[in-house]
Amino acid sequence: MTPPHRTRLTFHGPLSAPRADALVQRLTRHHPTTVLDIGCGSGELMLRVLAATPEATGTGIDLDTDDLARGRTAAADRGLASRARFLEESATGTTRGPADLVLCVGSSQALGDRLPDALAELRRLVTAHGRVLLGEGFWERTPTPGELTRMWPDAALTDHPDLATLIGMTVDAGFRPEWTETASLDEWEAFESGYLADTEVWLAEHPRHPLAEETRQRVDRHRARWLTYRGVLGLAYLTLVPTA
Template sequence: MTIPPRHTRLTFHGPLSEARADQLVTRLTANTPATVLDIGCGWGELMLRILAATPEATGTGIDINTDDLARGRKAAETRGLTTRVRFLEESATDTPHGPADLVLCVGASQALGKKLPQALGELRRLVTDHGRVLLGEGFWHRTPTDAELARMWPDAKADDHPDLATLVGLAVNAGFRPEWTETASLDEWEEFESAYLADTEVWLARHPGHPLAAETRERADRHRAAWLTYRGVLGLAYLTLVPAAAH
């Protein structure tokens, strides 16, 4: 049975441009990490690029999505990185895979705790004292209205995310100093969200009578309505965090 292709237009599973990815790889590899841990790695594109730039490093990616992990393993094989990276299908809760010199947690803090302070505490535990954390975390550019929240994800609430200043403050309270603070641009968001749905939209246009079409159309329409609502309201911060030494 023909089914919609999944995420073939996406390079990264988030609003991340090639230019920003290159800058992140340069900054994060400057510290010469020997071990990299990717929480909620998906197919681990950023981790693989970091490993390619640091030939002595090894990486571990953790996720629960079988298809994404398979894509990551295939990409590692294509790039000759199989001996230096593991893609593990398991929960990140209380993970024993650390501490690492570089911890990536991009759009996946919920895998470490229901509340952001708990997740940040886990990230501090998982990074070496002289390492770095790249945290990709949502924040509100402004507080959404009730009408906007009703059109976002199910049960969306104003306290689902902090504002940017509060987010950075929480990271400091958890034992980090922010080496670098940057946020995804509107162009990055639009490229990501369009690419996220593009395969599905083309498939729906070509298979209107398919047995899966009605369910797929409803899911796509719901996702599109949500992102066009949070467009310009929900942001994503990329925080490069340095563990602070104990007093």
């Protein structure tokens, strides 16, 4: 028996169902016929876009085979299997574009180690009249040195810009921000709680399991990190329009 994981999450990020519905409505206003999802995971947002645009086809690329399998199953269950591809491959230098709609939510690192490089790739991957949805981290406020030491390994101020700098970087890369919104604290707490909930319950029910101690350390470490960046790290959802 291995601990269950992530079964309570709809999205692998701080995204509520109402915000997802609003995003889909906005992103499909220009009737995209091709959708590219970078670092798609199980592709929930892409599948919702396809459901709203019957003429569209979608391609999701990721390296996580379990997430891709969940995506394929979800597509089949919703009658979208003929219009949704889930491919196990790197996004670096991908030739899967250009697409009318490019989704890159929490996955810009898949396109380049530096955010300007990733933004240049997104500009290359979107069609002239398309849209990009960029979900990108930013500092809500400047973290203290002590907070940085308690976040992820080797966390640094340079890991993220502030929101104004982030939007300025998208403009420099050849976009105009059609819409700017940021994940709420409720969305963050729902995501992080849902990320750990299955495993927390398993630990409570199996305290002497051979995997319990290792699992407990991993879960406690993750919880301590997110409680440190709670209210410090933000996530922006930017709807970007390529400039002519």
